[in-house]
Every structure is written in C-alpha cells, then in structure tokens.
Amino acid sequence: MFGKVILEEAFALPRMKKETEAWAGLFAIDGKKHAHEVNDIDETRMAYMDKYGVGYQILSYTAPGVQDIRDPKEAQALAREINDYIANQVKGKEDRYGCFATLSMHDPQEAAAELERCVKDYSFKGALVNDTQRSGADGEGMIFYDTPEWDVFWQTCTKLDVPFYLHPRNPTGAIFEKLWKGRDALIGPPLSFAQGVGLSTLGMITNGVFDRNPKLQLIIGHLGEHMPPDLWRIDHWLEDIKKPLGYAPQCKKGVREYFSENIWITTSGNFSGPLLQLCMTEMSADRILFSVDYPFENFHDACTWFDGVELNLRDKLKIGRENAKKLFKLGQY
C-alpha cells in the first residue's frame, strides 16, 4: 500500500550520542546502527519511506528523554531545544514529515504553554510524552498526569485540537530496584513498557480525565499495550463489582466507551495479524493507526506485514492512512 502514514518514529539529538548509545545498549540493540538511524532525518529514513510505501511520518523524541530529567528547569530547556531542533530539520519537507512536541511534564501550565508554542509556531501535530515524569530532589518522584491539576494541560490539547501520544519509558530508581532488578530481561517491550502505559492510561480513565475533557484524544502504541485483549475483564470488575460497591473509579462511563471515543492505538512494534483482528473487534478499525516504531523496529518487517495482512481493503486504507489523515488533518499530503 502506498501513502502509508506512521507516527511512533523516533529521532535523537546528535549531541546526545552517549545517551543514545547507552539506551540502545539497555535493549541489546546494535548501538552504532541505532545511533545512525535515530540521528538521521533525511537520508536513510527517507529512503526507507520511499522503498516501503510510507508517504508521511510524524517524528518524536526517543525515550526516556525529558521524562528522565528530575530538574524542572533543565527538563524545560531540553524540551525547547529538541522542539526547535526538529522544527528546523523538517523545514521545507512538510509534505513528508510532521512532529510531535516533546514536553517537560513537571508543571501543567508550562507543558501547556510549550505545546501551544509548538502547534502555533511550528504546526506540530500534537505531543508525545513518556509515561511518568521523574521528579524530586532525589529523582525518586513520579509525576502522573491523571490528577485534576493536569486538566489545564488537557484543556489546551482539546483547545488546540491535537492528540496526545502516551509512550512508555523504562523503570528507574526504587521502582527498578524493587520490581525489575533480577528480572531485567522483562524491561521494555516484553513487559515493563505495557505495564507503565497501562497504569497511566487506566489511571486517566478511572480518575475521570476523559469525563472532564470529553474531547481529549489519547494515542497509545504497540497495539494497545496489552489492554484490548483484557477490556472485558477490566470493564467487568470496574462496572459490575467495584462501582456497585461504591469503590472508585470516579469515571462516569464504562472503560470500553473511552476506548471507542477517546483512545487510539497504533501498530508500532506489534506486527501480529491475530492481535490486529482482535483489536478491530474490540475497538473497530476506526481507532487503529499503522506505525513502525523506527528505529527500534524496521520498515521491512512493519510494512511487509501490513501490506500482506489479510484485511478488507476499506479497513486497510483506514488503518494504513485514512484515519491518520483525518486525525492529524493532513489533507492531500
């Protein structure tokens, strides 16, 4: 299929070479190849797009990025540097590249203002943020975005009419020590990423973020971070057992409704035909967006899988490009 749109595609700052290679090393990824691909914007990346029928991609800063910086001033300065850098890199290539804003999530007002700057000045397509912001003097604090003080930020997303991509980050500090040390193989795609994003997403739902901000659109990757196959059980316990007994959640609707009105999932890094079918059954093809997860995954695996997956043409076009064109108002890119 030609003209596919992809939207969980990472870049890094060339000056952060050491951090980029360390990150690759953490996941047993070839550091040299990774550093080249993640820093390259226009040559290798564009050649892959042309070869595999990708018309447009939205770039975002590689994890853990700004969410790993506990100092609010330093985090904000890095976010601005990244946004200015990538806006400059894609200038003149807007027919092929868009960008998600990178945000410091220490302060809701500041995050809202930076998002607004990026959307208004640079036509960025939304924000991509890693779940939980490291904070506090010892770096042991974790800021979640599901408390009422974040409503000012969510209101800005809906006012600007841009979606928010909730991306995973790795467990650090005491969480790493208590849960993951000794089980290191499970950090990242095998388990920890899905747990982190699942907790944040369901936290937003059960704490009423979408009731207070009904137009908010949240994107999650990796075919829904383990949630779509579990929707029945999550919904059953919240609606049939916890709510009648007067326990939280504070949300008005059933979890399934948020998954059909507020949540999108992408195929980033999860090229499973059977799981795609299940997600279409649970959420409908209208809420699914094709993506690669470059350079953690490659164009060949993602695109040959999607092009070949058995699917009626109408749904394939929706997932491959039409849903994204509507969500991001891409027009005739």
Ligand code: GRE
């Ligand atoms: C990602 O950011 O999506 C990612 C990593 C590391 C390994 C795999 C992966 O940052 O998908």
